[in-house]
Amino acid sequence: MTAARDEHSGHGDHAGHGDHAAQFRDRFWWTLALSVPVVVFSPMVGHLLGYMPPSWSTWIPPVLGTVVFAWGGRPFLTGAVSEVRARRPGMMLLIGLAITVAFVAGALSSLGIAGPSLDFWWELALLVVIMLLGHWLEMRALGQASGALDALARLLPDTADRISPSGDVATVPLAELAEEDLVLVRSGARVPADGTVVDGSAEVDESMITGESRPVGRTVGDRVVAGTVATDSALRVRVTAVGEGTALAGIRRLVEQAQESRSRAQALADRAAALLFWFATGVGAVTFVVWALLGDLVNAVERTVTVLVIACPHALGLAIPLVIAISTARAARTGILVTDRLALERMRTVDTVLFDKTGTLTTGSPAVVGTAGAPDTLALAAAVEGDSEHPLARAVVAAASDVEVPTATGFRSLTGRGVQAMVDDRPVAVGGPALLRELGATVPPAIATDADRWSADGSTVLYVVTGRAAGGAGSGRGGEVVGALALADAVRPESRAAVDALHARGVRAVMLTGDARPVAEAVAGGVGVDEVFAEVLPADKDDAVRRLQERGATVAMVGDGVNDAPALARADVGIAIGAGTDVAISSAGVVLASDDPRAVLSVIELSRAGYRKMRQNLWWAAGYNLAAVPLAAGILAPIGFVLPMAVGAVLMSLSTIVVAANAQLLRRVQLSPDDLAPATGSPATPAPADTAPASR
Numbered sequence: 001m002t003a004a005r006d007e008h009s010g011h012g013d014h015a016g017h018g019d020h021a022a023q024f025r026d027r028f029w030w031t032l033a034l035s036v037p038v039v040v041f042s043p044m045v046g047h048l049l050g051y052m053p054p055s056w057s058t059w060i061p062p063v064l065g066t067v068v069f070a071w072g073g074r075p076f077l078t079g080a081v082s083e084v085r086a087r088r089p090g091m092m093l094l095i096g097l098a099i100t101v102a103f104v105a106g107a108l109s110s111l112g113i114a115g116p117s118l119d120f121w122w123e124l125a126l127l128v129v130i131m132l133l134g135h136w137l138e139m140r141a142l143g144q145a146s147g148a149l150d151a152l153a154r155l156l157p158d159t160a161d162r163i164s165p166s167g168d169v170a171t172v173p174l175a176e177l178a179e180e181d182l183v184l185v186r187s188g189a190r191v192p193a194d195g196t197v198v199d200g201s202a203e204v205d206e207s208m209i210t211g212e213s214r215p216v217g218r219t220v221g222d223r224v225v226a227g228t229v230a231t232d233s234a235l236r237v238r239v240t241a242v243g244e245g246t247a248l249a250g251i252r253r254l255v256e257q258a259q260e261s262r263s264r265a266q267a268l269a270d271r272a273a274a275l276l277f278w279f280a281t282g283v284g285a286v287t288f289v290v291w292a293l294l295g296d297l298v299n300a301v302e303r304t305v306t307v308l309v310i311a312c313p314h315a316l317g318l319a320i321p322l323v324i325a326i327s328t329a330r331a332a333r334t335g336i337l338v339t340d341r342l343a344l345e346r347m348r349t350v351d352t353v354l355f356d357k358t359g360t361l362t363t364g365s366p367a368v369v370g371t372a373g374a375p376d377t378l379a380l381a382a383a384v385e386g387d388s389e390h391p392l393a394r395a396v397v398a399a400a401s402d403v404e405v406p407t408a409t410g411f412r413s414l415t416g417r418g419v420q421a422m423v424d425d426r427p428v429a430v431g432g433p434a435l436l437r438e439l440g441a442t443v444p445p446a447i448a449t450d451a452d453r454w455s456a457d458g459s460t461v462l463y464v465v466t467g468r469a470a471g472g473a474g475s476g477r478g479g480e481v482v483g484a485l486a487l488a489d490a491v492r493p494e495s496r497a498a499v500d501a502l503h504a505r506g507v508r509a510v511m512l513t514g515d516a517r518p519v520a521e522a523v524a525g526g527v528g529v530d531e532v533f534a535e536v537l538p539a540d541k542d543d544a545v546r547r548l549q550e551r552g553a554t555v556a557m558v559g560d561g562v563n564d565a566p567a568l569a570r571a572d573v574g575i576a577i578g579a580g581t582d583v584a585i586s587s588a589g590v591v592l593a594s595d596d597p598r599a600v601l602s603v604i605e606l607s608r609a610g611y612r613k614m615r616q617n618l619w620w621a622a623g624y625n626l627a628a629v630p631l632a633a634g635i636l637a638p639i640g641f642v643l644p645m646a647v648g649a650v651l652m653s654l655s656t657i658v659v660a661a662n663a664q665l666l667r668r669v670q671l672s673p674d675d676l677a678p679a680t681g682s683p684a685t686p687a688p689a690d691t692a693p694a695s696r
Helices: 002-009 014-040 043-049 060-072 074-086 091-110 121-142 148-153 247-261 268-293 297-310 314-333 341-349 357-361 377-385 391-399 433-439 445-457 495-504 517-527 538-550 562-570 582-587 599-633 645-668
Strands: 159-163 169-173 182-185 194-199 202-205 216-218 235-241 336-338 352-356 362-373 408-414 418-423 426-431 460-466 480-491 508-512 531-533 555-559 573-577 590-592 685-688
Touching (some): 014 060, 014 074, 060 074, 060 091, 060 121, 074 091, 074 121, 091 121, 091 297, 268 297, 268 599, 297 599, 314 336, 314 341, 314 599, 314 645, 341 573, 341 590, 341 599, 352 562, 357 362, 357 480, 357 508, 357 517, 357 555, 362 377, 362 391, 377 408, 377 418, 377 426, 377 460, 391 460, 445 460, 445 480, 445 517, 480 517, 495 599, 508 538, 531 538, 538 555, 538 562, 555 562, 555 599, 562 573, 562 582, 573 599, 590 599, 599 645
Parallel strands (some): 352 508, 508 531, 555 573
Antiparallel strands (some): 159 169, 159 182, 182 235, 202 216, 336 590, 408 418, 418 426, 426 460, 460 480, 480 685
16 A cells, blocks of 8 residues: 555655655544544435435535545555556555446436435545545654654764964854864864864773764874764864765765665555456446346446445455554553554564674673682772763772772872872772873782683773872882773673563574674574674674675664664664664664663564564455455346445445454453573673773
8 A cells, every 4th residue: 555655645755654654644533533423414324224304405415525525535545546547556546446337326326317315425524534534644653763864964963173374263054064174062062064183082982973872082184973972081183074075975875875775565455456446447447237137227226336336445445554554652661662664564574683792682782791819809990980970980999889989089090091190098990901001010810810801701800900000200119000800791691581482483693893803703602692793883784784695685783873774774663772772773773761671572573473463464354355246347247236325435434344353352462571581590691891991
């Protein structure tokens, strides 16, 4: 139904679906209001219900029915014309034919040209109302958010602080920046354009580009990317690319290309409607010819009109939209937001789920996973790190929540190396290998053994050094390394259960990450995924999805960052973690409100259950037409049975009720992750972070 309508309505793009849904909604409510008196004052309805409409109401059904036909039915009439021009008969042509025949029959009856048996005003009104409702429900569910590209654009600041040759700083609109301009990036501000650092050093949050969970140290000579954030210090940056030349613009283009290249599956209802159109018109033509040859021209007209009106897919028009509406509502109550109904339909065919590591299979935040050395190592480290806002510092402080932490004074940040402070009147420093080199400190063999093992596993290692302040005067033996800490991104406790449950359903699990391969392999081994793509950039993530698809896989991509957006858009189904960035959410067809990867199983179950209901409803709706149309044509007339038009109309309404009731059974589908994938009961498993501890 969707493909045909998008073609003729001009709403094939994602942005148009929201407006299109609003148009159907408004038209539905107004048409419903007009249809009530048409039905109430219809002589045929009065006869069926045992009352007689007042004589003064004779022209109410014709007048309001004409308005309903011309205004309420306009989308279907224009759609029918477009399908005729495209030579692709479908739902719109079938609906347009039915309401046109009902209108002509009703008009002939009201003008006295034909008998009262052709008074189809009430049937016309109900037909238009039901079809508008079905299309409104479908359009509302179909409307995918088109904010992905806007969300990317919002990562850039509106202005930049440009430094003139004289050293003056002026705030200018971003559009005025040019290559070779010198800009000041203040602490906490976003980099306005791609460039190279010419002065200063800072921890830069590049998670929206690289997907890494911690800031990266950037200093003179290093490249920085538009949209990233200088977290702790100011930088002076020489602009090397602006506008469409930036890395962020490149990601934007990838998202746009992937969205444009995504194939649109033709709805089952469209195919059924096309077949039903030829069936109904063929039976209608045969009906007229046969009855006319029998010499009963009046009955020929009545039988033909009855066939064409009954053939209109009341139930068929609601078969899929109702399932979609109930599925999306059911999903929302379970924490699953469906922004693209085609994505939900495709999920049942997915045989490969591609997980982004950071923030999806892992928590995306570092945690202390090991200590070595003196018993008070963690307490000393937490004391020094207490005044730091660095993610690693927050992890150390959190790990020491149950430990008595001494008071530290004289806190000092050593950019790119670590931190130091005075604890119990002695200098204590915490940092990585760069700090050891500056202090000239040697790691004791007992601590080095653990540190080497942690580094080999991909963990970040922080050393605790006492006895000498960084940058202090003097020479000779450096400070004493009294301990070390291992920090890693923690694997979510539900990740293993999610992967095991996917395997039980015959679905492969693949992991995608920008981390180093040792880190990726360590996480993959703990979680149990089947394949790993490591050390990938945004374009490579998109290409990884493409390579899987070229192997014949139907891929669902699960991610949460801007760098995942191209892959989310390229995948057959994009699934965004709700806690992720706006652009990831906007690029996905399904959004998970929770960060539990087991929720992917809920999407699969919902998709499969919804598809079953769609098929059941389509078979019922189409089956009704296949049986009712020949009866309406008078195929059993030789044995004395001719289906009355009123009975046919009632049966048509009952068919719609059956379809609606069957769709309601979707509310009973079990979608709880705890039931779909039993938890392992194990605590969060530590997974290595990046091997390079450059920032500390």
